[in-house]
Amino acid sequence: MEQQITETGTKEELSPNFALKPGKMRVMKRNGKVVAFDREKIKVAIMKAFLAVEGSSAAASTRIHDQVEQLTDDVVSVFERRMPSGGSLHIEDIQDQVELQLMRNEHQQVARSYVLYREERKNQRNEEQLKRETTSQKSEESSNNEASEGFEGKVRKACEGLVDVNPEELIEAIKATAYEGISEEDLSNCILIAARTFVEKEPNYSFVTARLLLDDIENEVLRFLDIDTSIKKDRSKMYQKALVGSIEKGIELEFLDERLKDFDLDRLGKSIKPENDLNFTFLGLQTLYDRYFITHEDTRYEMPQVFLMRVAMGLSVDEKDKNDKAEEFYKLLSSFDYMSSTPTLFNSGTRRPQLSSCYLTTVPDDLSGIYGAIHDNAMLSKWAGGLGNDWTNVRALGSRIKGTNGKSQGIVPFLKVSNDTAVAVNQGGKRKGAFCAYLECWHLDVEEFLELRKNTGDDRRRTHDMNTANWIPDLFMKRLMKNEEWTLFSPSDAPELHDLYGKAFEKKYEEYEKLAASGEIKLFKKIKAEDLWRKILTMLFETGHPWITFKDPCNIRSPQGHVGTVHSSNLCTEITLNTNKDEIAVCNLGSINLPQHIHDGKINVEQLKSSVKTAIRMLDNVIDINYYPVPQAENSNKKHRPIGLGMMGFQDALYKLNIPYNTDEAVNFADESMELISYFAIQASAELAEERGTYESYAGSLWDQGIFPLDSIKILAEERGADFIDQNTDAKLDWKKVRDQVKKHGMRNSNVMAIAPTATIANITGVSPCIEPTYQNLYVKSNLSGEFTVINPYLVEELKKEQLWDDVMIADLKYSQGSLANINRVPENIKNMFQTAFEVEPKFIVESASRRQKWIDQAQSLNLYISNVDGKKLDNTYKMAWYKGLKTTYYLRAIGATSTEMATVDTGSLNAVETNREENMAASQAPKACSILDPDCEACQ
Structure with missing residues (x-):
């Protein structure tokens, strides 16, 4: 000692x-x-x-x-x-x-x-010193002769070039669990299990484990393709053969598009970068292996770089210079500078390339229309990601049914059917079906809608598997601020409200209130806005639903207000597109990996520009290549051509810049980084318009009027009232060039930006999800690929510098749920830098989102983290979100005072809040809000 x-x-x-x-x-x-x-x-x-x-x-x-x-x-x-x-x-x-x-x-x-x-x-x-010296010599001698030493050589090779990893220690751990006569498959599993246990002590073991898994993947693929495994000595040659073999096998098995044979496979094989395989963490590679690589009878026949090349080929299949574009797209994906969304990764280059992420629908107010919408949900869920359904049109409980002269049962029974459809149709067996029902808060059924996720009451009127969200007009928020009354109507009595927003909505709403007061409308209910708001927040706290989203900023700032209304968002609350009975909105997503563009303490602007330009082209290609499960989706997508370029790794970028999340400096960086992405994204879409033409409904759009996202804040202030908005409108870049380009060439895409949760693709690229603060510095992540120890490598690096990284620190982090706050020996500057999500003040999360929102033509998936939660905090946070001009919010991640101190004491679990969520949250009175780390939340990522 x-x-x-x-x-x-x-x-x-x-x-x-x-x-x-x-x-x-x-x-x-x-x-x-x-x-x-x-x-x-x-x-x-x-x-x-x-x-x-x-x-x-x-x-x-x-x-x-x-x-x-x-x-x-x-x-x-x-x-x-x-x-x-x-x-x-x-x-x-x-x-x-x-x-x-x-x-x-x-x-x-x-x-x-x-x-x-x-x-x-x-x-x-x-003895250890002597052993290290012997090991170093032995490792050097054996690294070139892996086969002669069996798995030991494999382990030593996997450790090459990585600091603070000890191959001999890992070998001893493997020997301790292996046994004489063990099969090759069991030995491989034994090696991976042993290696992954070292990750909590040293983050680089995640790369070691990934390399060990990679070796198994290569053996599996080469054997299936009947390629001699000795070719692995020359990885470039191996990949050239594997690309040809995988494409030919995929076409033979009638899974891949025959047009992939039209590419110059020899050329593309030579452009593959085998060294990029070493950038995968174990979580990232295991996720790809389990869920993304194409298979035949549970055997994979894709390697990581072949997979990325196949995606690039699928996205360039209609390009004139398809080989050039495939190389360009592959380079971007393989570098991790950008990553396409999960449906694009799943299906690019296949015979049915359903590449889009989410779909938004409006449910009509008639029986055949309702069941038609549920049928559409089933078809979309089979092929696609998350679904957002607007149910506000459907008449309320007690409304008259003209055809039968009976009374309606309201929306809840139909929502139950929709819920069960999500369970029954699970995205082709790859992921759970995921729907979100949206309802405007003037709907007479809104109070029962709020209780859909409760665990008590009549289970026939509960939707335990479906997400819900409130679509809240500004008038309600203003009534709330003024402590005034609110009136609930059935849409069958107030049909115009569904399509109106801003001052027009306020005028019509007040007219309907007068009709109710005079007795001309019989079915309505008066309620204090404060009482309804309290019930919204109570249900949000208790059940995690409904999410709070704001109708007016989504519509007033929408570039497409001239051709329709935004009636809802999608499953993840970042898409704000028009829907109607003839148009199902489609979102096509991908994300810039922000920390990949941070060099020497600043953003590499030229690299970012190049990445955004290529990404926008890839996203635009999705629209024409895409397989559409229903015709209304194709009609909408090709007419308006919306895309959603987002970002991920915001927290990692802050680490690289040495900026704590909980600071004004981080808020300013959120502003700066999003302005750059917005600038280059709009510019890229204008350049595509010059090459390919504008989208069909461009004339009359805000773009056509020279009104950019930043300019639309002024319109929102005019409609809402200047006293009810406080959103920064500063700009640093010279926007004249981009404005001139749009004026001259138009826009290729009606919408260009949206920040999705990126839960899974962030795992693949090894960064933090989208704009999230660090959840915990050490925890166990559970998803559809299993459980993985996740440790903050930036923190470990800093603690090593202070000579504080040891077994006791690991134990303290486990005890403290990944927080440094109560570990006295950690310096304050490190504590401040590595605060976890619940230690970041909500005002910084909201203000950063507000700064980003001014540049985005759609919205962002914004999770709110609140510790020591109470009603006042919830009230202030969500009012602040509206006041700061946010369009939507996503999950509420709240934790009560009793569970803030310690929620995993009794179980010994690193992350019992995740793995035993219901039990722990019931004990701590924290909400059963779905985690961004939960597979349920990965539907469109």
Whole structure:
């Protein structure tokens, strides 16, 4: 324990004759140097002793942590009593006292371990040094002869070029779990299982595990394609053969498009970059293996770079210079500078290339129309991602049915059928079906709609598997601010409200209120706006639904207001497109990987420009290549050509820039980065319009009028009232050039930008999802590919610099749910930099989103994190979101005061809030809100 007590903390060293100030204690090391007395080092040493005896189960145990704290206090108090005026202690004195306190408190086994450790440590260090020297020589000799050493050579090769990984330690762990006569398949699984357990100690083991998995993938693919595995020695040649083989096999099995044979496969094979395989983390590669690579009878016949090349080929199949474009698209995808959405990755280059991410529909108010919409949902869910359904048109409970002279049962029974459709049709067996029902808050059924996700009440009127969202007009928010009344109507009595917004909505709504007051409308209900708002927030807190989205900014700032109304958003609340009975809106998504464009402490503007330009072309190609499950979707998509370019890795970019999320500097970076993406995206669409022509409904759009997203904020302020909006409108770039381009050439796409959650594609590229703050610095992530230890590599790097990264720090992070807040020995600047999502003040999340929103022509999937939640915090946060001009919000991630301190104490789980969400949230009174880390939320990513 000597090393831990004397050499893992402060760097302050003093001469033996240093004059000590009264009241301060110093510690003399064996080499004669004197360092400052540090309580945390004693605590670390004692914790190590407990971990040595009780194992990792002690990591998240309140009992162990309490005992360690008490023992540390006991040791420190002894020396404070002995030397009240300060003085020098020898390291042996401290270690003796630790041993004594362990014995006095009857921790005999821990004390014995501690004594043995002290005696053996010196010899152990010498042995380890000799072993390292031997290992280094052995690794060098064996790396070129992997086959001769079996799995040991494979492990050593996987560790090459990575710092702080120990192949010999990993080999020993594998040997401990393997057995004589083990099959090749079981040995491969054994190797991966052993390797992934090391990730929590060193993030680079994630790359080691990925490389080990890659070796298995290559063997599987080569054997299926009947290619000699010895070709792996020349990875470039291997990939050339694998590309040809995979494409031919895919066409033979009638899965891939025959047009892929029209490409120059030899040329494309030579352009593949095998070295980019080394950029995958284990989570990323395992996700691809489980869910993305094409298979035949559970056998994969795609390697990672072949997969990305196949996607690039599929997106360039209609290009005149298809080989050039395939190489350009592949280069962008393979570098991780940009990644297409999951449906595009799934289906690009296939015989039925359903590449779009989400669909938005409006449900009509007649029986055949309702069931027609449910049928469309089923067809779309079979092939596509998430669905957003606008149900506001459907008449309310108690409304008269003219044809039968009966009364309507309202929307809830039909929502139940829609819910069950989502369960029954699960996206071709790849992912769960995912629907979101939207309802405007003037609808007479809104109060029952709010309770759809409750676990109590009549289960026939509950939708446990379907998401819900409120579509809230500005008039309601203004009535709320003024503490006024609100009136609920059936759309059968107030049909115009569905298509109106802004001042026109307010005028018509007030007319209907007068008709209700005079008795001309019989079916209505008066309610205080505050009471309805309270119920909205209560249900949001208790069930995670309905999400809060705002009708007016979505419509007033929409470029397409001249041809229709935005009636809802999509499953993930980032798409704001018009829908009607003839048009099902389609969103085509992809995301810029922001940290890939950060170099030397700033954004590489030219690289970003190039990435955005290529990405916009890829997204525009999706529209023409796409397979449309229903005709209304094709009609809408080809008429308006909307796309949604977003971003991911915002938190990683902040780390690279050394900017804490919880600061004004981060808000300014959100503004700056989104302005650049917006600038280049609009420019790229205008350039495509010059080459390919404008979209069909361009005339009369805001683009056509010279009104850009930034300009539309002024229109929103005029419609809403200047007192009800506070949104920054500053700009740094010279927009004249882009405005001139749009004026001259028009736009290829009606909508260009939207920030999706990117849950899965962020996993693939190894960055944080979209604009999210760090969830936890250490946790276990569960998705459809299994459970993965996720650790913040930026944090580990900083803690290593401070000599603070060790087993005790890992244990403390587990105990603290990945938070540094209560780990005293961590410097404040590191704590501030690596605050977790619940430690970031909601105002910074909202303000950053507001800054981005001014540049975006659609919306953004914005999760809100609130710790120590109460009604006032919820009220203030969501009012602030509206006041700051946000169009939508997504999941509420809230945690109560009782669970903020510790929610995984009893289970010992790193992430019990995720893996046992219902039990833990019931105990802590936190909401059962679906996590962005949950596979349910990956529907359109």
